[in-house]
Amino acid sequence: MDxxxxxxxxxxxxxxxxxxxxSNLTKGNRNSSKSLYNSLDSEIEVSANSFRLAFLMEDYGKxxxxxxxxxxxxxxxxxxxxxxNSEYRFKSKSIPTKVLDKWVIKKGIAPRNKSGxxxxxxxxxxxxxxxxxxxxxxxxLFFTRPFEAAFKNLPDxxxxxxxxxxxxxxxxxxxxx
Numbered sequence: 090m091d092x093x094x095x096x097x098x099x100x101x102x103x104x105x106x107x108x109x110x111x112s113n114l115t116k117g118n119r120n121s122s123k124s125l126y127n128s129l130d131s132e133i134e135v136s137a138n139s140f141r142l143a144f145l146m147e148d149y150g151k152x153x154x155x156x157x158x159x160x161x162x163x164x165x166x167x168x169x170x171x172x173x174n175s176e177y178r179f180k181s182k183s184i185p186t187k188v189l190d191k192w193v194i195k196k197g198i199a200p201r202n203k204s205g206x207x208x209x210x211x212x213x214x215x216x217x218x219x220x221x222x223x224x225x226x227x228x229x230l231f232f233t234r235p236f237e238a239a240f241k242n243l244p245d246x247x248x249x250x251x252x253x254x255x256x257x258x259x260x261x262x263x264x265x266x
Contacts, residue, residue: 124147
């Protein structure tokens, strides 16, 4: 297999993974600001004896993909933990409410009292932030699923020539933008 062929396979692989990942973000309703969607990219380098394929995305993309454990699983009802097996975990019992400012507005979430009068968003943002920190973030696998599906379709000669293993390859290729 020559360098041009290797580059073509890797380029097709990367394009498929990025296209499917973007589709998963949109279908999974995780595309409010489009910053993660727009940050998905790849870099490919092929030489005589090796290649490098890097997928680039915003830092928080790995948390959306793999999920995040809540900070206090024993302090909440059993079974409410959204990502009990995630390698990532909230360390504090709350997250800054400022990160929810634009999200609450884009989602059209507006707190109201019983008579229908609008209330301040501060209390709502605090409640959402505390809930996220305690329960965690459910894994979406928006990137992992297309990556693993595309990996299965790589030509056997490419996989054998470079001794590729899906787990090691996945860990190696995810970079931050």
